[in-house]
Amino acid sequence: MSLSGELVPAALLVILAAACLLDRHLRRACLVFIAFALLMALAWWRLGAPWLALVEAVLGALLTGTALFHGLGHLGARSPLPLRDHARRPRHQATARWLAALAWLALAAAAVWGLLGGGELSVPSEVMRRPLLATGLAIMALGLWAFAHHLHLLRRLLAFNVLGSGVFLLLAGLAGPTVEVQGLILVGLVVALVGSVLGAALLRRLHALDGRVSLGGGAGDDR
């Protein structure tokens, strides 16, 4: 595989992540997320981890997607959520969250830089994995921004899933598709799925109880 052959799917991943997180039309955002997860599965396959690809496709795309659509109430439920998210976060809110997100990103970028520059990577770093690291950082940045910024709970769940995918890509880029990495990602995928299912079910219950789709800016809510 040539370097440019790696760049196209990497760029596509970032574009899909951005589209999924920016779209105020929730059903479209969920569909884009499923496409994103399928592309992630393709990435694992190309990295030589077919089992991980299968798990990503089933857990990440199929089941998480189903959970999200269930959260929206578009699987034949009686009271579907409004299809568009109109909420706008007031300016100057959640400064602490922004700082935390920026600190996270700066730390991650600095560590990746140190590992690449100092040649400290345990596996000799291959040129092929550089796009993986860059993509991971970019997707993490998008996920962190969305998680700090969005109010709608479904969009925060999407942001969490995208952020998780960014971390997985970084993990694979740093250590290669070793068995440890696959184990960590496997656990991470299961956790993300359970978290999404629980979150979507909660969202439905909260919406049914008092029609809300966000937590409201509670005190001490700084991430």
Next chain:
Amino acid sequence: MSVPLDPSLSVEAAVLWLSLLAPLPLGLVAWRFPPRRMLPVLLAGAPLPLVTLWLLSRLAVDGGLEGAWSLGGLLLHWRLDALAGLLLLLTQLLLLASAAYAVGHRRAIAVAERDFAGFWPLLGGLAAALGLIWVAADLLTLYAALELMGLCAVGMMLLPGTAQALTAGMRYLLYALVGSLAWLLGVALLLGAWGRLDLAGLAADAEPGAVTGIAMALLAAGLLLKAAIFPLHGWLVPVHASAWTPVSALHGALVVKASFFILMQLWQRLVPEALAAAWLLGGLGSLAILWGGLQAWRASELKQVVAWSTVGQLGYLMLAFPLLAGTSAAVATLAWQATWLQLAGHALAKAAMFMAAGNLVLAVGQSRLGDLAGTSRWLPLSLMTFGIAAVTLMGLPPSAGFTAKWLLLQAAILAGQWPWVVVLVAGTLLTVAYVFRVLRCALVEDAPRREVRPVPGGMDLIALMLALAALALGLGAEWPLALLREGGLP
């Protein structure tokens, strides 16, 4: 460094793993056939702490147990030393007490059996996860156990199904998920830099440097978030105030401490000499002690007082970091013992206090402090339990809290780290203030007679036993401390 792998599983190891995983089938059985009385629950769970006692006696003879599971090319490491064994014993006792209490609690709050049944498998999952955390010796097992614990805890918080519980649970879920991603990123950096996940190997290989520091910062951020250490404690109080009493008791006693335990393990192995960072953690702990104490003093509802007091008491644990970093061996030993004694004493006392508070609230039917007036006459046993648990939190002799804070004070003076002395004194005064505020409300003698609905006697008894256990731990602290000394610092 390779870990010796014994091909034939020793009897101790087999017994340990059976007792670690036994809560899962027990939880499933209780889900299918919900227990109606406390006795069967106690009988079913009682073998587990007995097994752990036996394991502890074996540990005293032939040192720690360790080993690794091979799973499709993955090596999952575990080890049982004195500290892990003692924490396992504490966990099993508290889980058993909470399980028995939960049976009475379901009857007292009159929840349908079907709606309560979900509690049991989650309790089993929580028990297994906590056991795994104490014995895990690699980052992958720790990750899986931490997540299992977090998700089971969220599930238990949601069981009441009220809007308040659901909102608090959703916030907790989002925090926990993001915290776990911070943890995973830290693990990714360590794996990228050193190519291994087992703690012993990382301790040997990892050199202090920018990457190790950043990885530790990310791991610490995730864990502090899950441990509700100031300023990341925002999710704790609403969650505790709206959950069922046995759930808040377990959560305040054990779940938040598991994250602290992991943080301490990693810190000791990866960055034991990081002075500035250790002082930062100590500073956060001090702020937690002061802020938690102040908020507990200002809170208007009984369960909120208890929940804020958890935020404050967790701060004492954080003082261990500066006292262990670059200090003399004498100081480190004192601080090490003080920390685990404080953890155990607080776990017992906090569970007792939550249960006593829950009993008071259930009996009176109101949760505001002002509504407790006159409970000293109508509910003397619940109030006495609350008071005995408070003795440990305030650090009065002869409780475990006293011994722990005394050791901590000695360590701080010996190391010449005076700020912590001031914090310890101020924290104690604040604790006295909020405890006496509750007692003053309850001791109003001329309160109009109101209708109280006493809770089943077993619930009061369990809370009282836990509160007395916290006192007894102070008197009999020599046994666990001797085991800890033999185990030594990691």
